[in-house]
Amino acid sequence: MIKLWFIASVGELDQSNPQYKPIDLHLLESIISSTVFSGRIVYRTSLDSTNILARKLSEEGYPLGTIVVTDYQRSGRGRMSRKWLSDPGSNLLFSAILRPTGVAVQQPTGLNSLFLFNAIAAVAMVEAIRCEYGLKSQIKWPNDVYLERKKLAGILSEFSLNSGIIEYVVVGVGLNVHWAPSELADNGEVPTCIDAKTGKPACRTRLLGAILVRMDKHYRGLEAGQREGILDSYKAYSAVLGKEIKVHDGKDVSVCRGVDILPDGTLVVVGRDGEQRFLRWGDVSL
Structure with a gap:
């Protein structure tokens, strides 16, 4: 299988803290070897935005499962055009290209497929964080992951349609691992990171692999028509239901x-x- 690894020069990336290990592409590939993401890692040390590059690659025909990973985004963004801040080499910043087969935006059952692509990423993150670190993270509607009432991660999905059928979806994720902004977001959200809760540096490579393994599982479930199960998992991990x-x-x-x-x-x-x-x-x- 062709490995789509494109490693740019370090440029402005400065991993000055030696305990923050860079993404290990070989280890990552070994973890995701049985998934749709295997052999499809596009890694850049720095770029404007993983979603921007992933959309460009989608238009160029890059396949299902292509993952754009970076250590630093110069123009990271979230919902409602908000900035997504991240220190170089500190967090997980990636976008996945998904190409669902014959999926309309709105299903006859009332299921909104675009919502479900956000959901599989959110559920995968919560499950991976709980499994790897024992931290009971939750999903804050519609597309954030929270830990103890503080924002840990965000998801931004973008898509292309052709006659109501989804051509591709780019699911972008920013997850605070080693670092979180010290100031409140403009909407008053309090940020946090995994290291702040565990007290020791987490392995970004293993965490990314754990997330992708679970995204693969849930994406296959979505393609097999198991959409209600994904919604049930999303609701089970919700931070807002009953509150x-x-x-x-x-x-x-x-x-x-x-x-x-x-x-x-x-x-x-x-x-x-x-x-x-x-x-x-x-x-x-x-």
Whole structure:
């Protein structure tokens, strides 16, 4: 199998802390050897954004399972055009190219396929973090991973359509491993990282491998039609269901209780006045 490893010059990357080990591509390949990601690692020490490069490669015909990995993003971004900050060589920054076969955006069952691609990445991260470190991370709707009410990771998915059928999906992930910003995000979120909870440096290579193995499992399940199972796992790891949360609507903030997540990804909440609301997009906080 052809190895798609493209290693750029170090450039502005400075891994000055010796305990932060670089991504070991050979170890990573050995962990993911039985997955759709095997032999399809595109590694750059630094770039503008893994999602930007992954979308470019998708348009050029790169196959299902291509993974763009970097140690530093100059223009990392999350939902709503927010910046994603990460110290060089400290965290996991990667994007996966998925090419579902004959999948429409909206399924007859009401399942929204785009939501499910976010879901498989979120569930895979939670499962890997719990397995590798015993940390009970959770999913904050719609696409963040939290640990003890602090933001640990974010997901940004982008896609291309042809006559309502998905051509490809790029699932971008930023996961704080060794480092987290010291300041609050512009929406008030408090960041954290894995090392802050374990007290020792985590192995980014093994964690990335564990995530990809689980993403492969859930992607195969999605392709086999097991979409309800993915939704059930997403709900089981939810940080908002059964909890009081703050719903942000522009400058207005209301306190609600999360009661359900529908097959299309809609979050159902109930306000203190008993009114039920259906959130298809937007922001909530814990």
